[in-house]
Amino acid sequence: MPKLKTVVSRSLGANALRRFSAVATLLLAFAQSATSAGAEDSSALFREALRQDLKGGPADARLAFDMYRRAAEAGLPEAQFNVAIMLDSGRGVSPDVAQAATWYARAASHGIRRAAYNLGQLYEAGQGVPQNVDLARAWFKASDLPAARARLTAIRSGGAKAATLSAPVLVAPADGELIGSGANNVELVWTARQGPEGVRFFVELRALVPSGSREIYSGFVDVSSLNVALSSSFKGAFAWRVFAVAQGSGRYAASNWSYLSTSAN
Known part of the structure; x- marks a missing residue:
């Protein structure tokens, strides 16, 4: 080097x-x-x-x-x-x-x-x-x-395999975190342990509204962070979670929901 x-x-x-x-x-x-x-x-x-x-x-x-x-x-x-x-x-x-x-x-x-x-x-x-x-x-x-x-x-493609599939651990934003009212995006970060087989991550971000919730983003990614755009028309509370989905068997393990909100001003 x-x-x-x-x-x-x-x-x-x-x-x-x-x-x-x-x-x-x-x-x-x-x-x-x-x-x-x-x-x-x-x-x-x-x-x-x-x-x-x-x-x-x-x-x-x-x-x-x-x-x-x-x-x-x-x-x-x-x-x-x-x-x-x-x-x-x-x-x-x-x-x-x-x-x-x-x-x-x-x-x-x-x-x-x-x-x-x-x-x-x-x-x-x-x-x-x-x-x-x-x-x-x-x-x-x-x-x-x-x-x-x-x-x-x-490096080898898989390394040592785990016996079970673990749920991702959500890292940022911290649960209950307040982000600025002017934020036009949110960076979602999680970690994951090695699985028994290759996994992809399915990410959900939802806005919490009086009638329940509405989808802001959902989709698969291979890495452990995602930058999601937030609509300027909605300011309030959001919830997100991440699934680890085994690519071979379709088994999955989901994190708990984590919550964040925009400030009032």
């Missing part, structure tokens, strides 16, 4: 080094695209976070993380990726690979290919998420970067 300059300062294993290669280059590329990627205030916040980040000092990194986090929570995919990188590496914040995995999944739901690649590595190794070689492969396919294609040829 070529030796590339990164912004990572602590000692890391081979998997982590693959995740952090060329981070500095990626940050610069994201800065150039930030203006068109999100709301104006989030983009400005992202650019200032990047300016602080590239100073390189510990205090600068802590300040950058706080600003990246605010832009990420506003839905800017580039900021979501940078939050994940900093949580993964422990730069500017205490390391938390589980939280990094969630932010990688949120960024990947917007098509950030490096986030998909990094998340595939976490599932391959079982770091911050359950070890699941099938999901690792699905994320590597979604990434389609040269490094991800190389990992696809290097």
Whole structure:
């Protein structure tokens, strides 16, 4: 593997080094695209976070993380990726690979290919998420970067199979979470254990209305996050759940419903 300059300062294993290669280059590329990627205030916040980040000092990194986090929570995919990188590496914040995995999944739901690649590595190794070689492969396919294609040829298609099919675990939004009234999308994130056979995920998102509920989205995906558009005409409460559906037998295991709502203003 070529030796590339990164912004990572602590000692890391081979998997982590693959995740952090060329981070500095990626940050610069994201800065150039930030203006068109999100709301104006989030983009400005992202650019200032990047300016602080590239100073390189510990205090600068802590300040950058706080600003990246605010832009990420506003839905800017580039900021979501940078939050994940900093949580993964422990730069500017205490390391938390589980939280990094969630932010990688949120960024990947917007098509950030490096986030998909990094998340595939976490599932391959079982770091911050359950070890699941099938999901690792699905994320590597979604990434389609040269490094991800190389990992696809290097890992076995199934890995060790579980005895039973487990229901997915819903991660984000947290149950009962309140999202901004101006939100025009929601990033749904879940994790899943390796199954006894290959699975796909069936996702349901429903709006709760006085007469019961109405469908916002339903469909199959191979990965473990999904970005769903929300209609500006509806503000209120939503419920979502995810099924793991075995591709060979048709067996399934469903998560519980999880609820979120938009704020009043």
